[in-house]
Amino acid sequence: MAAAAGLGVSLGAGLSGCGFALRQPTALPYTRIALQGFAVRSPMLDEIRHALPPSCVVVDSPAAAQAVIVALEDKVFRTVAASTSAGEVREFRLRVTLKFRLAGPGGEEWLPATELEQSRDMSYTESAALAKGSEEAGLLRAMRADLARQLLAMLAATGRQAR
Template identity: 60%
Template structure:
């Protein structure tokens, strides 16, 4: 067998094994609404931008809550950076990055559909003052990924909790 044929064989076997175990790529959340109003975020909020980017094409962001099927109200959108580890001489060796989003989902009339909920992600990042610029770029990338992860978690929650009762909890007819 040549290397090319061996590689092809291994790739095929790997695909069959993954298909057999139920592996599937993550698909966008199927949301049970088509119009969403987003409020409570500061202007140009990176978290709000991450959420907009994560929304499936079937959902339109509307400006007025009265025009929406549901309203996402941000109560808290926060980023924290703290020292997680330092040397005996006081030099920082690790930072802890934390992104927090507290929100609630309301109906257009203001009644709650999903009570106040908090999502939070934390990542530790090593630090070396001799590579400060590179670490600054790394931090920006980590925080961007954390916000996108939170947005995906939020959409998964909305997909699971926003279904009408007849679809989400009704027993199958039999």
């Protein structure tokens, strides 16, 4: 037991000494951001709000914001990627796209229309339809979270260039 504890302590010390740290939220140079063009109950909007650091507040008015994210397109596609000779679906391709632009509080364009996309292939069997529905929801959530992180990284880079 003592040997296991000693191993754990030495492993922890080794990792902290090499600079290992858990991933931190993207540091944004803005404290007030407006999100426009999203549907009222958009899961993508929820993921972006969740990905924002605690120091950043979402405001309703673009005039009160330091940066404005304008959604031009927020879509989910589900297409058949593979099927059997009998016509049964064996694999779906899920695709989430977010087309957006970044603007300043006065409406000046910081980043023109940009499209981010994530896709995943998902196996499918009719006998496990309920489980596959849950798997699909999880994959879509993960893809949206990844797109939100990419968007915030672009926003952070835009802020560094503006300085």
